[in-house]
Amino acid sequence: MMAQSGGLKPSVMLCDVTAPVADEASALMEICVAEAEKRNGRNTVNMQETFTVYLVETRPMDAVAEGRNPAPDSLWRRYSEFELLRNYLLVTYPYIVVPPLPEKRVRCYYYKQKNIHFVLVEKWRFSLKINVIISTGLWLIENLFYLCFWQEHGWKEVVYETGFQAKADSRLRALSATFRVRNPDKRFMEMKHYSDELQSHTSQLLRARVRVADRLYGVYKVHGNYGRVFSEWSAVEKEMGDGLQSAGHHMDAFAASIDDILEEEEHYADQLKEYLFYAEALRAVCRKHELTQFELEMASQDLVSKKQQHEEIATGIVRTFSFKGMTNKLFGQEAPEQREARLKLLEELIAEGEETVKEKTVECEEHVDRAWVDMQRFKEQKDKDLREALINYAVMQISMCKKGTQMWSNAKDCFLKM
Numbered sequence: 001m002m003a004q005s006g007g008l009k010p011s012v013m014l015c016d017v018t019a020p021v022a023d024e025a026s027a028l029m030e031i032c033v034a035e036a037e038k039r040n041g042r043n044t045v046n047m048q049e050t051f052t053v054y055l056v057e058t059r060p061m062d063a064v065a066e067g068r069n070p071a072p073d074s075l076w077r078r079y080s081e082f083e084l085l086r087n088y089l090l091v092t093y094p095y096i097v098v099p100p101l102p103e104k105r106v107r108c109y110y111y112k113q114k115n116i117h118f119v120l121v122e123k124w125r126f127s128l129k130i131n132v133i134i135s136t137g138l139w140l141i142e143n144l145f146y147l148c149f150w151q152e153h154g155w156k157e158v159v160y161e162t163g164f165q166a167k168a169d170s171r172l173r174a175l176s177a178t179f180r181v182r183n184p185d186k187r188f189m190e191m192k193h194y195s196d197e198l199q200s201h202t203s204q205l206l207r208a209r210v211r212v213a214d215r216l217y218g219v220y221k222v223h224g225n226y227g228r229v230f231s232e233w234s235a236v237e238k239e240m241g242d243g244l245q246s247a248g249h250h251m252d253a254f255a256a257s258i259d260d261i262l263e264e265e266e267h268y269a270d271q272l273k274e275y276l277f278y279a280e281a282l283r284a285v286c287r288k289h290e291l292t293q294f295e296l297e298m299a300s301q302d303l304v305s306k307k308q309q310h311e312e313i314a315t316g317i318v319r320t321f322s323f324k325g326m327t328n329k330l331f332g333q334e335a336p337e338q339r340e341a342r343l344k345l346l347e348e349l350i351a352e353g354e355e356t357v358k359e360k361t362v363e364c365e366e367h368v369d370r371a372w373v374d375m376q377r378f379k380e381q382k383d384k385d386l387r388e389a390l391i392n393y394a395v396m397q398i399s400m401c402k403k404g405t406q407m408w409s410n411a412k413d414c415f416l417k418m
Helices: 061-065 079-092 116-127 130-136 143-150 155-161 164-176 186-234 241-256 258-315 323-331 336-416
Strands: 029-042 048-060 073-078
Touching: 048 143, 073 079, 073 143, 079 143, 079 155, 079 164, 143 155, 155 164, 186 241, 186 258, 186 336, 241 258, 241 336, 258 336
Parallel strands: none
Antiparallel strands: 029 048, 048 073
């Protein structure tokens, strides 16, 4: 069960999943994954399985800012539960660039040196971007977001009761369909192109980083060989033995530091990798706009067609070729009763079409306005995150080079004393 803390706790309402849950001043919270744990259980088909659960801790940010350190509220969540929350947010808020989840299975250089649970926790600690969802404003209006992190049981049932899965299936089919918008929004076209470029450049940077890290690992292991050779050499030298052995110790310590360096590099690589996945989330928002615009254009085209049919029947003047027009010419005009019935039906369809066009227009305009605001927020956050990550990466490289220089300076002093 969830451990209760003495800190502020937002109120949650199971009956209304869209009502505001708390005001901004009191509901800001810090969310992190504290640890991971392997468990055994049975899945939906009653088969034994092993899975990982993550201990999620929440703490009020105002308490942290004031220097207080209250015990955090905590509960365990599976990866699939994070996926459920994100899928719900994707369907419910298609205009939001919903943060991607970190990778479910991680690969890094230091698996042999680190416990797998530690690696998973570190990955999630640095990669879980639920706090970014808070910055979008969803935390103010979305009760299910709070239920996921504050209520141990029952929150998934509330999610399923919203019927979002049917919308998700429909959305997936629509977004995977092939269509072409006649009047695309230039801003969204540019943003879609930008997301492609962001993904491409980030992929290239990550591939280059892997090659550099691989060579760096080899260089450090060479220094480990230096240390072994100097230590063995010192055993057969009387005058130079102490100097060689000391130099070997410096080399060994330098070579052993590669694990911590690669661990730190993985942290910065994760920050870059997040934006590799963010590019897909950004494209999804642009794609949703295209779909909304396409539906509006199809509804408008259908309305124009029905109005034209109504005019042709009412006036008897056929301006476009149609099978019905050819039939009337060959076999004569339809009876007045049939004509009136068709006119009445078209009038009803035109009224429905006008309402549909009106709804689609509002939906499209709202999506454009909200999506554009959130995409600008995303770009500002992206610039801040990437600038910070790249600066820290450069600082780490400078520090690493200084350590290498210092190690060789120490080795030089050892050689001078021989």
